[in-house]
Amino acid sequence: MSNGQGNIPRTEIEAFGEFGLIDLLTKNIKLKNKSTITGVGDDTAVLEKDKEKYQLITTDLLVEGVHFDMSYTPLKHLGYKAVVVNFSDIYAMNGTPRQVVIGMSVSNRFSVEAIEEIYSGIYLACEMYGVDVVGGDTTASPGSLFLSITAIGEVKKEDITYRKGAAEGDLVCVSGDLGAAYMGLLILEREKKAYEANPNVQPDLSGHDYILERQLKPEARKDIVELLKKENIRPTSMIDISDGLASDMLHICEHTGLGVHLYEEKLPIDLATVNVADEFEILPSVAALNGGEDYELLFTVKLDDHEKIKNQKNIRIIGHMTDISNGRYLVSNDGNLVALKAQGWDALKKDKGGSPGNSQKS
Amino acid sequence: MSNGQGNIPRTEIEAFGEFGLIDLLTKNIKLKNKSTITGVGDDTAVLEKDKEKYQLITTDLLVEGVHFDMSYTPLKHLGYKAVVVNFSDIYAMNGTPRQVVIGMSVSNRFSVEAIEEIYSGIYLACEMYGVDVVGGDTTASPGSLFLSITAIGEVKKEDITYRKGAAEGDLVCVSGDLGAAYMGLLILEREKKAYEANPNVQPDLSGHDYILERQLKPEARKDIVELLKKENIRPTSMIDISDGLASDMLHICEHTGLGVHLYEEKLPIDLATVNVADEFEILPSVAALNGGEDYELLFTVKLDDHEKIKNQKNIRIIGHMTDISNGRYLVSNDGNLVALKAQGWDALKKDKGGSPGNSQKS
Numbered sequence: 001m002s003n004g005q006g007n008i009p010r011t012e013i014e015a016f017g018e019f020g021l022i023d024l025l026t027k028n029i030k031l032k033n034k035s036t037i038t039g040v041g042d043d044t045a046v047l048e049k050d051k052e053k054y055q056l057i058t059t060d061l062l063v064e065g066v067h068f069d070m071s072y073t074p075l076k077h078l079g080y081k082a083v084v085v086n087f088s089d090i091y092a093m094n095g096t097p098r099q100v101v102i103g104m105s106v107s108n109r110f111s112v113e114a115i116e117e118i119y120s121g122i123y124l125a126c127e128m129y130g131v132d133v134v135g136g137d138t139t140a141s142p143g144s145l146f147l148s149i150t151a152i153g154e155v156k157k158e159d160i161t162y163r164k165g166a167a168e169g170d171l172v173c174v175s176g177d178l179g180a181a182y183m184g185l186l187i188l189e190r191e192k193k194a195y196e197a198n199p200n201v202q203p204d205l206s207g208h209d210y211i212l213e214r215q216l217k218p219e220a221r222k223d224i225v226e227l228l229k230k231e232n233i234r235p236t237s238m239i240d241i242s243d244g245l246a247s248d249m250l251h252i253c254e255h256t257g258l259g260v261h262l263y264e265e266k267l268p269i270d271l272a273t274v275n276v277a278d279e280f281e282i283l284p285s286v287a288a289l290n291g292g293e294d295y296e297l298l299f300t301v302k303l304d305d306h307e308k309i310k311n312q313k314n315i316r317i318i319g320h321m322t323d324i325s326n327g328r329y330l331v332s333n334d335g336n337l338v339a340l341k342a343q344g345w346d347a348l349k350k351d352k353g354g355s356p357g358n359s360q361k362s
Numbered sequence: 363m364s365n366g367q368g369n370i371p372r373t374e375i376e377a378f379g380e381f382g383l384i385d386l387l388t389k390n391i392k393l394k395n396k397s398t399i400t401g402v403g404d405d406t407a408v409l410e411k412d413k414e415k416y417q418l419i420t421t422d423l424l425v426e427g428v429h430f431d432m433s434y435t436p437l438k439h440l441g442y443k444a445v446v447v448n449f450s451d452i453y454a455m456n457g458t459p460r461q462v463v464i465g466m467s468v469s470n471r472f473s474v475e476a477i478e479e480i481y482s483g484i485y486l487a488c489e490m491y492g493v494d495v496v497g498g499d500t501t502a503s504p505g506s507l508f509l510s511i512t513a514i515g516e517v518k519k520e521d522i523t524y525r526k527g528a529a530e531g532d533l534v535c536v537s538g539d540l541g542a543a544y545m546g547l548l549i550l551e552r553e554k555k556a557y558e559a560n561p562n563v564q565p566d567l568s569g570h571d572y573i574l575e576r577q578l579k580p581e582a583r584k585d586i587v588e589l590l591k592k593e594n595i596r597p598t599s600m601i602d603i604s605d606g607l608a609s610d611m612l613h614i615c616e617h618t619g620l621g622v623h624l625y626e627e628k629l630p631i632d633l634a635t636v637n638v639a640d641e642f643e644i645l646p647s648v649a650a651l652n653g654g655e656d657y658e659l660l661f662t663v664k665l666d667d668h669e670k671i672k673n674q675k676n677i678r679i680i681g682h683m684t685d686i687s688n689g690r691y692l693v694s695n696d697g698n699l700v701a702l703k704a705q706g707w708d709a710l711k712k713d714k715g716g717s718p719g720n721s722q723k724s
Contacts, residue, residue, distance in 0.1 A: 011474040013502075021474065021500055025481045029495055033460045035516070036494045045496035047461060047514070050412035059463045059497060059512060065504040066467075098395045099409060101421045103465075103510045105428075112373040112383065119387045132398045133391055134407035135421060138383055140375075141506070142427035148465045148510035150421060152409070154397070 019342075041255075042163050043092040043239060044153070054160055056153040058089040064144040072188045072203075075114055077216045078147070079121025085242065086151035087129050088220035088295045092240035093162070094228075095155030097129055102136035103148035110145065118147075129222060159234075161299070163255035166237035170300035172260060172319040173235075173309060175224045177268040178245055179284060182291025183276040184208065184215030210272045218295045224314065225297075233308050238299035244292040247342035250328060252300065259326040262319035262340070264333045289330065290343045381704075403617075404525050405454040405601060406515070416522055418515040420451040426506040434550045434565075437476055439578045440509075441483025447604065448513035449491050450582035450657045454602040455524070456590070457517030459491055464498035465510035472507065480509075491584060521596075523661070525617040528599035532662035534622060534681040535597075535671060537586045539630040540607055541646060544653025545638040546570065546577030572634045580657045586676065587659075595670050600661035606654040609704035612690060614662065614683075621688040624681035624702070626695045651692065652705045 016024065026040045037046040037054060044058040062082050064070055083100055090097040102122060106115060115138075126133055131151070191203035205212060220240075228235060237256065241248045245267075253260055267288045277284040300321060301309055309315055319331075329337040378386060388402040399408040399416060406420040424444050426432055445462055452459040464484060468477060477500075488495055493513070553565035567574060582602075590597060599618065603610045607629075615622055629650045639646040662683060663671055671677055681693075691699040 009473075009475055013468065013470055013472065013474055013477070016474055018500060021477065022498070024474065025478065025500070026495070026498075028485075031494045031496075032492055033494050035460055036496055039494060039496035040498065045461070045463065047496070055417070057461070057463060057497060057512075057514065059465050059499050059510070061465045061467050061499045061501050061508070061510060063467050063501060063503055063508070066502045098397055099407070099419070101407065101419060101512060103421050103423045105423050105425050105508060106375065108375055110375065111371075112375055112378055112386070113371055115375070115383065116387065123390075130394055132393045132395050132401060133388070134393075134398055134401035134409070135419060136384070136388075136402065137421050137423045138380060138387070139423050139425060140428045141425055141508075143505040144503070146423070146425070146467060146508050146510075148421070148423060148508075150419075150463060150512040152419065 043089040044095070046093070046160065049154055052156060053154045054157055056090050056093050056095045056155060057150065058086055059148065059150040060086050060089070062147040062149070064146070069188075069192070070145070071192055073216060075117035076121035076124070079118040080125045080217055081121075082147045082149050083122050083125045083131070083151065084129070084218060084220050085295060086149045087125070087131065087222070088240040088242070090151055090153035091220050091222060091225045092238050092297060093153070093155055094159045094225060094235060094238060095153040096225075097131045097151050097153040099132045099134045099152040100126060101134060101150045103146070104136065104138050105141035105146040106138070107141045107143060107145070129220065159229075161235045161238040163237050163239050163252050166252055166256045166258060166300040166321050168258055168321055168323055169303055170236050170321045171303060171306060171309070171317050172249070172262060172298070172300055172321065173315050173317050174241070174245070174268060174296055174298050175221050175314055176294070176296040177270045177273065178241065178294050178296060179277065179287030179291045180211045180214035180270055180273045181218060181293040182215075182287050183273050183280075184211035184213070185293075186280055187211065187276060188215065208272070208276070210270065211276060215293065218293065220295055221297045227312065227314070231308050231312070233301055233305050235299040235301055238297055241294040241296045241298050242292060244290040244343065245294075245298065246289040246340045247292070248298050250340055250342050252298070253328050256321070257324055259322040259324045260319055260328050260340070261322055261326065262330045264330055266316060266318040268316040268318075285330070289340070405451040406457070408455070408522065411516060414518060415516045416519055418452050418455050418457045418517060419512065420448055421510065421512040422448050422451070424509040424511070426508070431550075431554070432507070433554055435578060437479035438483035438486070441480040442487045442579050443483075444509045444511050445484050445487045445493070445513065446491070446580060446582050447657060448511045449487070449493065449584070450602040450604070452513055452515035453582050453584060453587045454600050454659060455515070455517055456521045456587060456597060456600060457515040458587075459493045459513050459515040461494045461496045461514040462488060463496060463512045466498065466500050467503035467508040468500070469503045469505060469507070491582065521591075523597045523600040525599050525601050525614050528614055528618045528620060528662040528683050530620055530683055530685055531665055532598050532683045533665060533668060533671070533679050534611070534624060534660070534662055534683065535677050535679050536603070536607070536630060536658055536660050537583050537676055538656070538658040539632040539635065540603065540656050540658060541639065541649030541653045542573045542576040542632055542635045543580060543655040544577075544649050545635050545642075546573035546575070547655075548642055549573065549638060550577065570634070570638070572632065573638060577655065580655065582657055583659045589674065589676070593670050593674070595663055595667050597661040597663055600659055603656040603658045603660050604654060606652040606705065607656075607660065608651040608702045609654070610660050612702055612704050614660070615690050618683070619686055621684040621686045622681055622690050622702070623684055623688065624692045626692055628678060628680040630678040630680070647692070651702070
């Protein structure tokens with residue numbers, strides 16, 4: 001039997017990584033419909049809705065053994081996280097999520113009750129964020145659990161925020177704190193290994209509530225989008241931090257052709273993150289730069305908005321956009337310029353050199 | 363480590379099947395957003411778009427080893443089929459597909475060239491049907507190839523066709539012919555077994571072009587939706603035949619609370635389908651009723667439209683809607699009433715009793 005794979009030359013996926021592969025697969029797209037405003041390349045696609053609004057569409061896959069590990073992921077949290085990470089993409093366009101469709105592929109390892117538990121997390125998140133579950137597909141899987149979520153949102157045309165909107169001199173801001181979700185993952189992986197080595201040892205997760213919640217049940221920053229609106233601060237560009245601050249900052253740089261200086265001393269890092277990073281002998285700033293899965297909003301504002309933004313307690317100004325000739329750097333506490341590198345989570349790259357920031361989620 | 367599955371009672375998924383599980387998971391949904399017109403329960407969800415139009419959203423998963431077998435599925439055809447079956451759902455609402463987002467989870471068994479081949483089929487279908495690829499997610503898989511497609515379409519409010527619109531006395535119509543895709547599958551499975559038993563035997567697929575194409579590279583009935591519009595025929599209800607005529611006819615019955623009489627002698631079955639059915643000792647009408655994956659449109663029209671519809675060469679009138687007291691039957695060629703049963707493709711049921719119509723895809 002021939003399936004058409006016979007004589008095709010073979011390039012390994014790992015050679016490309018996720019972003020390289022997406023570029024390769026989407027570089028020749030020519031949009032045909034006038035209702036398509038923008039396609040691939042931002043946090044969401046943008047469609048014409050009506051005179052006043054755009055519609056936003058985003059999709060994410062969560063695959064067992066790639067994005068999550070059933071041995072320590074509570075099913076309800078899994079469902080919650082699966083939809084929230086999609087809402088985060090909608091907020092990153094300065095929009096509001098409205099609907100979601102759920103694809104789920106389950107093997108018979110899972111009981112009906114287990115699937116209900118996943119769905120209870122999905123519904124809880126939808127309740128919290130005011131989103132309707134409007135459709136889905138449920139099917140068998142020969143092995144891993146697959147979750148495929150597509151979220152639909154909307155945004156007033158005048159409010160939409162693309163990655164490309166930043167200008168030289170704009171302030172770079174980030175919500176919340178960074179690196180905690182990755183530290184949560186390291187704790188879970190460590191305790192899993194200890195349990196596998198000796199099932200009589202109870203996992204020690206005590207005192208790690210914050211970082212574990214950041215990993216297992218993250219929230220999307222609805223509050224920040226609402227705050228910016230209330231304070232009449234219009235972000236010039238925005239992205240959510242899923243792959244790590246460095247990787248996502250570079251996306252804004254690439255979309256604008258600009259450089260950036262971020263300041264290590266300004267990075268918002270929770271004390272719980274610092275403590276666990278110390279334990280694992282990782283620099284906290286490396287966890288913040290490369291950990292990923294923070295689902296915080298990274299955005300730029302005009303210098304004029306400095307006064308409005310500087311005292312917001314959930315927002316930190318961490319740097320500023322520069323001309324490309326100034327490069328894309330983190331200015332370290334000792335004054336060195338460290339080039340930003342996209343070392344964060346990349347679900348398609350097998351080996352990225354063993355940097356402590358690699359969130360290789362087995 | 364505890365993942366929350368510990369003390370939950372266990373009901374097997376097979377006990378529910380796909381539709382039972384969907385009912386269970388979605389029965390308590392309360393819609394919150396005014397832009398959500400209808401959610402789960404038809405071929406697509408329906409959202410408010412603007413004053414004149416609704417937007418339609420549908421999602422489908424295709425999983426290796428469940429929905430397709432890589433040993434005989436050409437990659438380009440796989441990509442083509444994956445999106446076309448979603449377009450079919452949009453046409454079944456009397457709408458037009460406009461955008462699609464693609465989720466793909468691939469293991470490193472697949473080369474970059476293989477993924478490009480799948481995408482070339484996706485793009486070909488989008489070109490043929492005038493649809494834009496606007497987004498997606500590409501990620502690793504620990505095993506099976508997993509495709510998740512979400513299609514977005516639109517329809518004028520006055521044209522939207524739900525399953526629930528049929529009335530007593532309406533004519534039941536179907537486009538094209540039925541049962542061929544299932545016969546194609548049986549041929550492919552037979553030749554696969556022969557090849558596995560003796561790899562020196564070349565698979566014999568000759569003379570089966572039509573049924574193989576129906577299985578491997580189906581089309582959605584854009585032409586029928588356009589024809590109905592041109593002829594000013596407004597379907598009162600519509601569904602696409604993915605699970606088999608019997609199963610999908612019963613969906614219309616359930617949504618309307620009506621009965622139906624279909625006539626065996628009226629079922630459109632291609633000669634190629636009849637020949638292979640004979641070879642496999644299956645009644646051609648059983649293949650038509652239960653085979654599934656036809657992606658033809660099953661719809662009802664008012665009796666007044668009889669004159670307009672009766673001479674359309676790609677449409678066959680196969681029965682009529684009745685009061686529920688008349689039951690839901692196929693009237694066989696010898697005049698017997700055979701109750702319609704949903705024996706078609708159900709990706710979550712393990713064993714459905716061995717009826718020849720069970721498209722249990724390995």
